[in-house]
Amino acid sequence: MTADLLASLRPEASGAPASGIVELSKYARAAGDVIQLWVGEGDTPTPSFIYEAATRSLAAGETTYTWQRGIPELRQAIATYASDLYGRELSPERFFVCGSGMQAIQIAMTMVAGPGDEILIPSPTWPNAPAAAGLRGATPVFVALDHGNRGWQIDLDKLEAAITPKTKAMFINTPSNPTGWTATKEELAAILALARRHGLWIVADEIYTRFVWTEGSPRRAASFHDVREDGDRIIWVNTFSKNWAMTGWRTGWVEADPSLGDVVENLIQYSTSGSPVFVQRACAVALERGESFLAHQVAKARKARDIVSEAIEATGRCRFSRPDGAFYLFFGIDGVTDSNAAAMKLVDIAKVGLAPGSAFGPGGEGHLRLCYLRSQEQIEIAAERLRTAIPLL
């Protein structure tokens, strides 16, 4: 009976992959007292100056339906933040509030991906992007990032060679989860040139742009905003989650040419029909008053990156280079071919939980992902445990 129910569902739905981290996280939670470095979030709750805006809004009765595209105040706040960050005037009409960065990806994929389409995705990758393409009936086509002495790199020739008449879009995540690959401005220009030449869409996921470790401590990573012109086929997806410790708020935004506004609004209408006003009030405060909190987050991550990198280097058994961006260390371990088994063994012997690389698409197996957006104290304990335990794998 049960099998019959499952079998009668649409294959796009029943075939949607489960997260490759589930097994590890269940195992680690059951083990108890494990340092949790497998999830992509920090250890700081949302600061009070942000959440109190939601509290005030609730008390003011802002609990009814609202604008599908987001309240005007938040769209303006995003535009102001983005105009400043990218050094170019960006209209509020470009920004559309939605229910998480994930929902932004779902919306963007719905716009550009459907049955018969191929979507190019550099890999290793955050698995939810190809899964979202698959749910639209499209085929994710993985393009392997190279891993050498300079860390993870994109091979633009390989990217172009993967283009077929069916290719409709490229999903470009920079700085990248999980690899930390961070595109240069020149690479983004080259990717955009490919898109223009072949009439492809770019879904640009630059959510980690503030977490960048390249020389000179820039305020952000290179962005398609640095190279785009009006009329380019780019849809950005973004989130409040990482910068402002708001992972649990499930709010993000889509950025697209204003001419696509009605389409984005309709797709919001038919998914969550807008975001709670009281949540949006908090998001606006995060943008308007959150820079010093964000600077603190970035500094914490920078220090943690060095601490864990030194420990992993000290094992003498790991293949990696210090990432240029995001807040993950994605490293291979000599001799490890089953990353899920290795991650579970590290739970047992080190009481540290890392995400298995097998969860991150082709090229991920044999690696582990460590989220280092953690307090210095906790990261020092975890680093020391890993330094001792990894040679025992």
Add this chain to the structure above:
Amino acid sequence: MTADLLASLRPEASGAPASGIVELSKYARAAGDVIQLWVGEGDTPTPSFIYEAATRSLAAGETTYTWQRGIPELRQAIATYASDLYGRELSPERFFVCGSGMQAIQIAMTMVAGPGDEILIPSPTWPNAPAAAGLRGATPVFVALDHGNRGWQIDLDKLEAAITPKTKAMFINTPSNPTGWTATKEELAAILALARRHGLWIVADEIYTRFVWTEGSPRRAASFHDVREDGDRIIWVNTFSKNWAMTGWRTGWVEADPSLGDVVENLIQYSTSGSPVFVQRACAVALERGESFLAHQVAKARKARDIVSEAIEATGRCRFSRPDGAFYLFFGIDGVTDSNAAAMKLVDIAKVGLAPGSAFGPGGEGHLRLCYLRSQEQIEIAAERLRTAIPLL
């Protein structure tokens, strides 16, 4: 350039219909000082005993990622509420929290509807259901409700005659928005028998079940829960919006056989990846302590239904019968063929905003929808204005 961007999107996305209420609502907002009866929500903000649970949760730092299926406490609260309401033991494993009733519909449609599939939908209908089917590449097939002396009725022979080899599911909304049609238990049994005979899924939208005006003041309308057996292909969609004045919270739930839990969880993962914990805390309180508030809402709607019905009857120009459920009056006006124009004229001459019937699928044109979940004072003013103005149309 702009046209080029739009033209290069997927047709499912660019073809998603805009809401048919947008023009009227813009017109009415611009007019100012209009009684807003075109939206499907009440005039009461979320009560403090509910929203204060969110405030406490925020202060406690519940702002990180959480269970994709919903926090265990809320799933248990839904199960307790539903077990009591339907008089049968329902396990928490059947319930999946998601970002609004709309998202529940999106998830259900993703499970059962795809390219090549036909989805039967009695019409007039809430337009977001067929739109969600269309976004999956499926074809909504409208089955006209009959409108006679007994109000809106379903013709089961017509429903069965609409089934083709491509039919995959039926979307059954009872009590219905906009018509108020409320299925009897016998009708639900007959619809379920059809589904069983033809191997169809039922997407059951019973969100208005507590707003029922049939004889004996029952606590709820008839439900597929009254007739189903294990193994039946039924997915319920539900929401906190209407019962507990939480339209702005964007939280609902899917109910399905536990064997489909992994699929539902994956579809939540790839849409919003879960709902905020602090929102879920408030939802749990609504279920656990919200019955007297809900009773007040229902009593208010019952009184308002009588007030507006008498006024509309008094015009002598309207075709309708008092609805058996939900909180809308959906009435035809003799001589009116352009409901959008009529609604705008009522804004001008009566300062009352109603939704044009054309927004509600085949059979809707020529009608207006009035939401009567309003204070007695406001509904009396609106009723009096409409009594005077409708004969002038």
